[in-house]
Amino acid sequence: MGRRRLWPVRIDADNWGVTVDTAIHVAARSRAHGPTAALWHVVEMRRPAAEVDGACELTACGALARVSTEQTWPMTGTDVCPSCRTLG
Numbered sequence: 040m041g042r043r044r045l046w047p048v049r050i051d052a053d054n055w056g057v058t059v060d061t062a063i064h065v066a067a068r069s070r071a072h073g074p075t076a077a078l079w080h081v082v083e084m085r086r087p088a089a090e091v092d093g094a095c096e097l098t099a100c101g102a103l104a105r106v107s108t109e110q111t112w113p114m115t116g117t118d119v120c121p122s123c124r125t126l127g
C-alpha cells in the first residue's frame with residue numbers, strides 16, 4: 040500500500056483516430072546552393088498533401104525544400120538527396 044502507481048501517460052496523438060498517425064512521404068525540391076545542384080528530398084507529412092503543395096517544409100535530412108505533389112516518393116534518378124533516399 041502507499042505508493043500509487045501512475046498509469047503511463049500518452050502525449051502523442053497516436054490513439055485519437057484511425058488515420059491520425061499515418062504519415063505520408065512526399066517529395067520536395069531544394070534550391071541549388073552554389074556548386075550543389077537542386078535535389079529532391081523527402082518530407083514526412085501528417086497533413087493532407089494538398090494543403091502543403093508549394094510550401095517550404097523541413098525534410099527528413101534537415102534541409103528546407105519546397106513540397107511538390109506532382110512528384111511521388113520514393114523517387115528514382117540521380118538528383119535525389121542521398122540522406123533522404125535512405126531515410127525515406
Ligand SMILES: [Zn+2]
Pocket residue numbers: 079080081098099100101102120121122123124
Ligand atoms: Zn534530403
